[in-house]
Amino acid sequence: MTDIASLDRLYQATLENFHALADYIAAGEEALRRLDEETIPTLERAVQASGEMLKAHQLWDLRARRDDLERRVHHLKLTRQVAMQSLPSIRLVQENDKALIGKINLDHRQHGSALAHAARPGCDHRAQPGGGQDCEAGNRPDQRPVACER
Numbered sequence: 623m624t625d626i627a628s629l630d631r632l633y634q635a636t637l638e639n640f641h642a643l644a645d646y647i648a649a650g651e652e653a654l655r656r657l658d659e660e661t662i663p664t665l666e667r668a669v670q671a672s673g674e675m676l677k678a679h680q681l682w683d684l685r686a687r688r689d690d691l692e693r694r695v696h697h698l699k700l701t702r703q704v705a706m707q708s709l710p711s712i713r714l715v716q717e718n719d720k721a722l723i724g725k726i727n728l729d730h731r732q733h734g735s736a737l738a739h740a741a742r743p744g745c746d747h748r749a750q751p752g753g754g755q756d757c758e759a760g761n762r763p764d765q766r767p768v769a770c771e772r
Contacts, residue, residue, distance in 0.1 A: 626723075629716040629719065630716065632712055633709065633712045636708055636709055637709065639705055640706060640709070643701055643702040644702060650691060650694065650698065654688065654692060654695065657684070657688045665677065665680065665681045665684060669681050
């Protein structure tokens with residue numbers, strides 16, 4: 623059961639990360655928009671008007687940082703996609719664990735019931751594989767007959 627709880631916490635954390643990534647992506651896209659529409663064009667005009675090498679170098683640095691930001695936003699989008707794809711997988715593993723635990727519990731109860739039955743006085747199912755002889759036929763003379771429901 624701790625695995626199921628751990629998977630539930632993993633699902634919640636992944637979902638929270640998915641939403642946080644969406645916020646970071648939106649902020650990155652807004653920064654890219656401002657760079658493309660305001661900052662870079664303003665600096666380009668300043669470089670053309672002045673012809674200074676220092677301003678041209680600043681423009682080149684700004685474009686490089688803008689490209690880095692665009693790559694980071696792209697990586698965030700990929701990470702968000704992976705998070706979205708992992709959510710159903712986490713739930714699937716969780717449901718499979720629940721089903722397996724249920725099956726193990728059922729098998730354990732059935733096995734325990736069979737052991738209790740085989741331990742009854744006069745029951746000789748333990749003697750031979752596949753069921754052995756009838757419980758009444760396997761009774762010892764000093765015991766009263768016990769009917770086997772098997």
